Amino acid sequence: MHKYLITLLMLIFACQSQARDQIRIVGSSTVYPFASFVAEEFGSVSRYPTPIVESTGTGGGMKLFCSDNSMDSPDITNASRRIKIKELDLCHRNGVKNITEVMFGYDGIVIAQDKDNAEMPLSKLELLLAVAKKVPNKTNDGLIDNPYKYWNEINPKLPKREIKIYGPPVSSGTRDAFEEIVLQYQTEEMKVYRDAGLKGYRFIRTDGAFIPSGENDNLIVQKLTKDKMALGIFGYSFLAENSDSIKSVDIDSVTPTAANIANKSYPISRSLFFYIKNDHKETLPAMEEYVAMFMDEAIIGMDGLLTEIGLIPMDTDSIELNMTRVSENINVSQDELEKAAAAH
Known part of the structure; x- marks a missing residue:
């Protein structure tokens, strides 16, 4: 009976973990004000709860994001630099392989x-x-x-x-x-x-x-x-x-x-980024709506709301290019990172 209760509790916890509808975001302190602004807007106008945004630093966020691919791990990590090759390797070793890089502005x-x-x-x-x-x-x-x-x-x-x-x-x-x-x-x-x-x-x-x-x-x-x-x-x-x-x-x-x-x-x-754990999208449909709101020109465009708190905006073509990466679930690759490093 005791073993049965423990098993039942573990199943209930696992179901709750899988069924969450609140986005978890970690990462850069520089990106934190921008992500917090969008999270508050998203919580006020969508049918989903306000995302949890934590300021852990870019490096700390990458460690949390890359720790595993389960729904207990963060869905998005913010970054005030590009992901490093060694961080991408860590993600891949821990089963986090479907990651889309999104650039959203300059700093x-x-x-x-x-x-x-x-x-x-x-x-x-x-x-x-x-x-x-x-x-x-x-x-x-x-x-x-x-x-x-x-x-x-x-x-x-x-x-x-x-x-x-x-x-x-x-x-x-x-x-x-x-x-x-x-x-x-x-x-x-x-x-x-x-x-x-x-x-x-x-x-x-x-x-x-x-x-x-x-x-x-x-x-x-x-x-x-x-x-x-x-x-x-x-x-x-x-x-x-x-x-x-x-x-x-x-x-x-x-x-x-x-x-x-x-x-x-x-x-x-420098450029500013966030990284999306694509495998979480099926379980957490709020992610696609949050990213769509974040990347809307009304938010990050030339006269977007985030420019009022210090974001340096990209042009429309750059916004559309990054939204294509999102819609097509384009994964960031080691080759891409190596080419970017060589072109500095």
């Missing part, structure tokens, strides 16, 4: 400070020299542990301000994208790193100058209003939402505006 990674500070434009190279764990020595013929404590030690034209940067943790897609664009892409082209066998070097210093500050980018904004000489790193939408208290730092003489990010003239720009 800039901004460097910001308290609004009352003097302007402090930086070059991408100066930013690298401030944050990299190993940097060129004075004669540029070898690498040393980063010795820089103040900005004027990097460039005498910069102020004597302590190098103190609040940024995302290693689980963050923003951190990944920042390391890739600011460190990796530059060190690939620098002879001193190639000669040291460190082409594509992307390690951030750990001596206290760069301070990982969690997945909630609003916390970094708050720190800048208290620690007024520090800089912070986060997505453009958080700058747009907090322009009354913080301002951006120009990079390579370009201000991070919506227009400059969209046309890629701002040098630390």
Whole structure:
């Protein structure tokens, strides 16, 4: 009798798990405000409950999404960078093989400070020299542990301000994208790193100058209003939402505006994504309606609602291309990811 009850309870739990009608979404803190907005809209106008959206960071979201293919796992994961090949491999090893990649807009990674500070434009190279764990020595013929404590030690034209940067943790897609664009892409082209066998070097210093500050980018904004000489790193939408208290730092003489990010003239720009677990669609019909709402031009188009909270929109052709991927259940592949990496 006891064994019969246990079996019955397990069957009931399994049926409840399979029968859920609420979408589960995890992933990027940068994408979180956009996904939360759409989830609330979806819950208010559809026949389905409001999706659960969790801010776990891009890396954390990928681990949860790829953990297994059962209905106990997330249905969608948000990402402020593309899925990595090793993450796709993890998904495949765990039976998560039918995954569609959806790009829905652009974002800039901004460097910001308290609004009352003097302007402090930086070059991408100066930013690298401030944050990299190993940097060129004075004669540029070898690498040393980063010795820089103040900005004027990097460039005498910069102020004597302590190098103190609040940024995302290693689980963050923003951190990944920042390391890739600011460190990796530059060190690939620098002879001193190639000669040291460190082409594509992307390690951030750990001596206290760069301070990982969690997945909630609003916390970094708050720190800048208290620690007024520090800089912070986060997505453009958080700058747009907090322009009354913080301002951006120009990079390579370009201000991070919506227009400059969209046309890629701002040098630390990136695309935003979410990934769909297609095998869940049959059991969870709400997924198709949620994705259709998210990708509607009224939401992500040039005058879409998400542009009001900082999304940089794609053109109509790009939206239609990504909706074709959704409607045809096109799976993201390793070949596709390798080609994208080679084309940077």
